[in-house]
Amino acid sequence: xxxxxxxxxxxxxxxxxxxxxxxxxxxxxxxxxxxxxxxxxxxxxxxxxxxxxxxxxxxxxxxxxxxxxxxxxxxxxxxxxxxxxxx
Numbered sequence: 001x002x003x004x005x006x007x008x009x010x011x012x013x014x015x016x017x018x019x020x021x022x023x024x025x026x027x028x029x030x031x032x033x034x035x036x037x038x039x040x041x042x043x044x045x046x047x048x049x050x051x052x053x054x055x056x057x058x059x060x061x062x063x064x065x066x067x068x069x070x071x072x073x074x075x076x077x078x079x080x081x082x083x084x085x086x087x
Contacts, residue, residue: 031054032056035051035057036057039059040058041066
């Protein structure tokens with residue numbers, strides 16, 4: 001049920017678009033190609049199990065965890081709620 005100026009299904013379309021964007025972003029960040037045997041950041045050996053599980057991996061678990069902390073998420077406000085606009 002839509003209200004105001006929106007059409008039926010508009011909210012679900014926004015949710016679907018948000019999920020599609022998140023999946024596309026995750027896929028673009030997934031390593032591809034040949035894995036490195038040593039971490040690009042610290043030089044430690046990357047375990048074979050990690051290289052087999054993630055083809056194209058270039059960092060050890062500890063360095064990847066640090067990189068993941070630095071990643072910021074999108075600030076796109078698809079919902080248009082006043083609360084999120086006031087932050």
